[in-house]
Amino acid sequence: MTDMASLMEDRAAAKVISDKMHKPVDWDSPKIARNIKKRYAAERRFKIYGLSAIGIALLALFVLGFSIGSKGYSAFFQTYVQLEIHFDPAEIDPQGTGDPAVIGKANFDGLIKQALRDRFPEVTSRRDKRDLYDVVSGGASYDLRERVLANPNLIGQTRKVWLISGDDFDMLNKGYIDADVDEGSRRLNDKEISWYNTLVSSGAVEKQFHARFFTSGDSREPELAGIWGAAVGSFYTLLVTLALSFPIGVLAAVYLEEFAPKNRFTTIVEVNINNLAAVPSIVFGLLGLEVYLNVMHLPRSAPVVGGLTLALMTLPTIIIASRAAIKAVPPSIRQAALGLGASPVQTVTHHVLPLAMPGILTGTIIGMAQALGETAPLLMIGMVAFIVDIPGGALDPATVLPVQIYLWADSPERAFVEKTSAAIMVLLAFLILMNGLAVYLRKKFERKW
Amino acid sequence: MAAVSQSAMTAEPSVSSPKMTARDLNLFYSDNQALFDVNLDIVERQVTALIGPSGCGKSTFLRCMNRMNDTIDGVTINGEVTLDGRDIYDKRIDVVQLRARIGMVFQKPNPFPKSIYDNVAYGPRIHGLVNSRDELDEIVMTSLERAGLLKEVKDRLQSPATGLSGGQQQRLCIARAVAVSPEVILMDEPCSALDPIATAKVEELIDELRSNYTIVIVTHSMQQAARVSQRTAFFHLGKLVEVGETDQIFTNPKDERTKGYITGRFG
Numbered sequence: 001m002t003d004m005a006s007l008m009e010d011r012a013a014a015k016v017i018s019d020k021m022h023k024p025v026d027w028d029s030p031k032i033a034r035n036i037k038k039r040y041a042a043e044r045r046f047k048i049y050g051l052s053a054i055g056i057a058l059l060a061l062f063v064l065g066f067s068i069g070s071k072g073y074s075a076f077f078q079t080y081v082q083l084e085i086h087f088d089p090a091e092i093d094p095q096g097t098g099d100p101a102v103i104g105k106a107n108f109d110g111l112i113k114q115a116l117r118d119r120f121p122e123v124t125s126r127r128d129k130r131d132l133y134d135v136v137s138g139g140a141s142y143d144l145r146e147r148v149l150a151n152p153n154l155i156g157q158t159r160k161v162w163l164i165s166g167d168d169f170d171m172l173n174k175g176y177i178d179a180d181v182d183e184g185s186r187r188l189n190d191k192e193i194s195w196y197n198t199l200v201s202s203g204a205v206e207k208q209f210h211a212r213f214f215t216s217g218d219s220r221e222p223e224l225a226g227i228w229g230a231a232v233g234s235f236y237t238l239l240v241t242l243a244l245s246f247p248i249g250v251l252a253a254v255y256l257e258e259f260a261p262k263n264r265f266t267t268i269v270e271v272n273i274n275n276l277a278a279v280p281s282i283v284f285g286l287l288g289l290e291v292y293l294n295v296m297h298l299p300r301s302a303p304v305v306g307g308l309t310l311a312l313m314t315l316p317t318i319i320i321a322s323r324a325a326i327k328a329v330p331p332s333i334r335q336a337a338l339g340l341g342a343s344p345v346q347t348v349t350h351h352v353l354p355l356a357m358p359g360i361l362t363g364t365i366i367g368m369a370q371a372l373g374e375t376a377p378l379l380m381i382g383m384v385a386f387i388v389d390i391p392g393g394a395l396d397p398a399t400v401l402p403v404q405i406y407l408w409a410d411s412p413e414r415a416f417v418e419k420t421s422a423a424i425m426v427l428l429a430f431l432i433l434m435n436g437l438a439v440y441l442r443k444k445f446e447r448k449w
Numbered sequence: 450m451a452a453v454s455q456s457a458m459t460a461e462p463s464v465s466s467p468k469m470t471a472r473d474l475n476l477f478y479s480d481n482q483a484l485f486d487v488n489l490d491i492v493e494r495q496v497t498a499l500i501g502p503s504g505c506g507k508s509t510f511l512r513c514m515n516r517m518n519d520t521i522d523g524v525t526i527n528g529e530v531t532l533d534g535r536d537i538y539d540k541r542i543d544v545v546q547l548r549a550r551i552g553m554v555f556q557k558p559n560p561f562p563k564s565i566y567d568n569v570a571y572g573p574r575i576h577g578l579v580n581s582r583d584e585l586d587e588i589v590m591t592s593l594e595r596a597g598l599l600k601e602v603k604d605r606l607q608s609p610a611t612g613l614s615g616g617q618q619q620r621l622c623i624a625r626a627v628a629v630s631p632e633v634i635l636m637d638e639p640c641s642a643l644d645p646i647a648t649a650k651v652e653e654l655i656d657e658l659r660s661n662y663t664i665v666i667v668t669h670s671m672q673q674a675a676r677v678s679q680r681t682a683f684f685h686l687g688k689l690v691e692v693g694e695t696d697q698i699f700t701n702p703k704d705e706r707t708k709g710y711i712t713g714r715f716g
Binding site for chain 1: 560625629
């Protein structure tokens with residue numbers, strides 16, 4: 001066997017070479033020991049850097065949470081004043097018809113004013129009376145009206161009723177107005193503070209859970225302003241955004257990843273999509289203003305326009321995330337399907353998309369969370385208007401949560417400070433909810449292979 | 450060049466009525482030529498083994514036979530591959546149907562992340578081969594039986610296929626390929642990811658499948674080629690060097706390169 005002989009020769013030659021290369025290392029030498037020490041020090045240092053980075057991040061998060069929480073939690077409670085209201089039949093329903101239309105038109109404001117005058121008979125001057133009426137919010141008469149409409153038997157009776165207080169009175173009760181400073185430099189004068197003290201000492205002032213904050217729309221009066229209008233506006237806006245950007249984004253990603261030929265044109269498309277993700281959002285706002293409002297004449301301030309604009313902004317995020325998810329599906333799965341005679345479309349719809357779905361959903365929800373927190377483009381298309389009504393659909397004028405925060409932060413009344421923080425808390429709660437949903441969906445649809 | 454085609458010609462006894470043929474097949478990845486004038490006949494109901502060192506083009510050739518190379522960008526093919534005398538690169542041929550007629554088993558077991566049942570049922574479902582649930586059940590059962598897997602999995606057909614061992618997964622992939630009743634089964638190093646026991650089972654299976662299907666198998670193991678195949682083709686640097694009866698190739702190779710490879714001098 002000449003083959004065998006030459007093989008042995010080769011092996012012998014290889015051994016000579018490896019013997020030459022083998023130089024024993026002294027693993028106990030000081031140089032090696034120094035090297036080990038240096039390596040340990042470097043590892044320790046790296047660990048400290050990492051821990052301090054996490055520490056800084058956690059600290060920042062804590063400071064943010066604390067400052068918003070401590071400022072905003074009081075907005076969830078509202079000061080109420082108890083007054084003895086005489087439901088005077090002569091005022092409410094002089095003819096005794098019991099007709100809701102008549103009762104609804106009655107002067108409930110007058111009843112409250114009468115009750116206040118009865119409570120503080122010493123107030124006589126017109127100016128003081130006006131101050132006195134501010135103890136109770138202008139919105140209290142609507143509450144009273146609802147109450148009487150729900151229970152007409154109240155007419156003729158005298159009842160102790162809790163009424164929502166005015167915003168300055170509420171601020172005083174929450175300790176935001178300091179009674180010790182000079183009278184000229186605070187919102188409430190000495191008389192008003194003395195009324196407050198009288199009411200407090202008789203147990204007629206109380207903080208109650210402020211459900212109205214979660215159920216009503218915006219208002220000029222801080223104590224009547226609520227977040228619900230903005231929340232519904234955000235909901236319709238995001239609905240339009242999702243309905244547009246999800247299908248378009250996923251289809252674009254599927255086409256680019258699975259079907260598009262790799263040529264100059266698709267490269268340009270890819271580069272542009274990546275660039276779009278980095279375009280400042282206000283630019284999308286200007287685009288929305290020009291195209292949707294000026295050219296297409298869609299309604300101003302409407303969630304449909306906001307959603308269309310935000311969809312443009314969210315598209316690149318969804319496309320990029322979906323492409324990454326599709327790329328992560330092992331090629332062996334595609335080959336298995338194609339090898340069985342599945343068409344390319346069947347391969348994508350039966351195998352690639354279901355496997356990529358967790359990643360696509362995560363990317364989509366992160367894009368939607370981004371859209372939920374977006375303000376700038378919505379300012380451009382008029383969603384910054386003061387809107388009291390709760391929108392009934394995507395075509396009604398509306399505002400959204402972050403714009404509501406912006407509007408309240410801009411308001412002069414002291415009571416809007418806590419509303420702003422509270423609205424931020426609501427927005428953050430929604431964001432946490434959406435991110436939680438993303439994590440849940442990823443866990444649920446994740447498949448091992 | 451001339452010598453190669455000469456040797457290929459002489460090494461190839463003319464096969465009467467081959468199941469598949471390749472004639473003057475050239476394949477280019479962009480500018481790199483990966484296959485040079487390959488001429489090969491595949492005999493019906495036999496196992497043909499393709500052997501050769503890494504990068505010699507045997508897997509590429511295998512993928513030409515069910516047009517899987519179509520899915521790769523920049524591949525150009527000229528020459529002719531026929532199935533039952535019809536050119537499979539003809540424009541009138543439907544690729545999807547072709548791949549159903551020529552099944553494929555891959556190097557790494559690649560079951561779908563679905564249940565065992567759904568893996569086998571997928572092919573018949575998409576090709577509309579069954580009219581009722583009972584028919585589908587029957588196809589799944591016979592396919593698993595043919596792949597020698599039914600005994601091991603019949604109690605857990607609905608459990609995920611990814612929970613099976615590597616060898617079981619590969620036999621499931623074979624069952625999946627068999628379920629669409631292909632005429633030819635292409636196997637691309639089906640045992641390279643398996644341990645010796647699983648390999649033995651798959652080899653046994655290949656031997657049994659031979660009575661119903663035409664099989665082409667790419668393998669790195671010459672022992673495997675010797676054990677399972679009736680005909681062997683040796684590829685080197687994109688050229689078909691020699692093809693013939695397996696016994697003849699291993700005991701009396703005509704070409705020096707074949708001899709060198711088989712005796713372990715290179716590769």
